[in-house]
Amino acid sequence: MFGLKCDIALDLPEKYYLQHDYEKGVARWCPGCGDHAVLAAIQKLCKEYQLPPEKTVFVSGIGCSSRFPHYMNTYGFHGLHGRAFPVASGVRFRRPDLNIFVVTGDGDCCSIGAGAWVHAIRYNMKMVALLFDNGIYGLTKKQTSPTSRMGTVSNTHPTGSVLPPINPIQTTLGVSNVSFVAQTSDMNPAHLYATIKAGFEHPGFAFIRIMQRCPAFMQQQTDDWKTNKDQFVLLEHPKGISVDEAVADTFGLRVAHDPGALHSARELAEDTDKVYLGLFYQNKEALRYDLYGAHNLGYTYEQKEAALETELDRFAI
Ligand code: SF4
Numbered sequence: 001m002f003g004l005k006c007d008i009a010l011d012l013p014e015k016y017y018l019q020h021d022y023e024k025g026v027a028r029w030c031p032g033c034g035d036h037a038v039l040a041a042i043q044k045l046c047k048e049y050q051l052p053p054e055k056t057v058f059v060s061g062i063g064c065s066s067r068f069p070h071y072m073n074t075y076g077f078h079g080l081h082g083r084a085f086p087v088a089s090g091v092r093f094r095r096p097d098l099n100i101f102v103v104t105g106d107g108d109c110c111s112i113g114a115g116a117w118v119h120a121i122r123y124n125m126k127m128v129a130l131l132f133d134n135g136i137y138g139l140t141k142k143q144t145s146p147t148s149r150m151g152t153v154s155n156t157h158p159t160g161s162v163l164p165p166i167n168p169i170q171t172t173l174g175v176s177n178v179s180f181v182a183q184t185s186d187m188n189p190a191h192l193y194a195t196i197k198a199g200f201e202h203p204g205f206a207f208i209r210i211m212q213r214c215p216a217f218m219q220q221q222t223d224d225w226k227t228n229k230d231q232f233v234l235l236e237h238p239k240g241i242s243v244d245e246a247v248a249d250t251f252g253l254r255v256a257h258d259p260g261a262l263h264s265a266r267e268l269a270e271d272t273d274k275v276y277l278g279l280f281y282q283n284k285e286a287l288r289y290d291l292y293g294a295h296n297l298g299y300t301y302e303q304k305e306a307a308l309e310t311e312l313d314r315f316a317i
Helices: 035-048 065-071 084-094 106-112 114-123 168-173 189-201 219-227 262-270 301-313
Strands: 056-060 075-078 099-105 127-133 180-185 205-211 232-236 253-256 275-282
Touching: 035 065, 035 127, 035 189, 056 065, 056 084, 065 075, 065 099, 075 084, 084 099, 084 114, 084 127, 099 106, 106 114, 106 127, 106 168, 114 205, 127 189, 168 180, 168 205, 168 262, 168 275, 180 189, 189 205, 189 275, 262 275
Parallel strands: 056 075, 056 099, 099 127, 127 205, 180 205, 232 253, 232 275
Antiparallel strands: 180 275
16 A cells, blocks of 8 residues: 555456445444534545545544544545544655545544644645544543533533633644635535535645534534524635535625635634634645655656665765
8 A cells, every 4th residue: 555566457447436336334423413414525525526435545543533434435544543644644645646534533633633633734745634523522422622612511520621622723723834724514514515625626734624513412512503503604705615605695694704814814713702614724835745755656666776775875984
């Protein structure tokens, strides 16, 4: 998988993939869990872009959402807690031909994996990073997560969490070389799909925070999102994420925001009274570390040997 070459060329007929070609098994998330909606959106994207399953890989960490690769009929790596980004970066470094998706949760990304997350943003390697943010540790049955709203009652804070949460959008926008930051919700399938699509087309590291329902342990938050319609604000701009007018009309509040304006994006991210859905920031020109790693991928055996000799000669005495 990592840079290996095979002399056998298979002459396979062209295949048109249907959505079920990307499906595998029965997703074991709770009924009503937002993860089901994201899985459906991703399978739809794979079909729309006709992504060859053997050229597509999902890398995850640990948590409810990180079961994702099991339900995709593609390559997958259900890895170590908090280490999805280093694994995905390694894959990207040597396999620029693959479509790479990272699936991570708020605990996996913003707690144990926070260091890896920050550097993945700065490396800006081409991949789509999906943060499933339900504001709770669901797999281990309700502990406070780094993004739990203040006052969240959990098994680790029975009288309510006492610290303000990490703001993943604000954090991502604060990292140097950031190139794509968007926010969406599993409760709005059209916006969710448009956002993932925009992230897939971005030439770099596309960070997408998905406000995700967890009816098992965060029913109150789910109910708030359902009943307080004005909490969600649609970000609009010709360079942003576009949805049909019928979908846009479902938002009580809509604001114009140019995704090229980093300062304004940071200001919006600071406003945690609202949940802004759309593209906060995009810079297609940000430097990509994976392009350096791909430098010698086409080398023949002789070229590799010559390059190695040149390097070793630097240490000759
Ligand atoms: Fe989804 Fe929550 Fe159930 Fe986990 S515990 S599968 S996040 S509803």
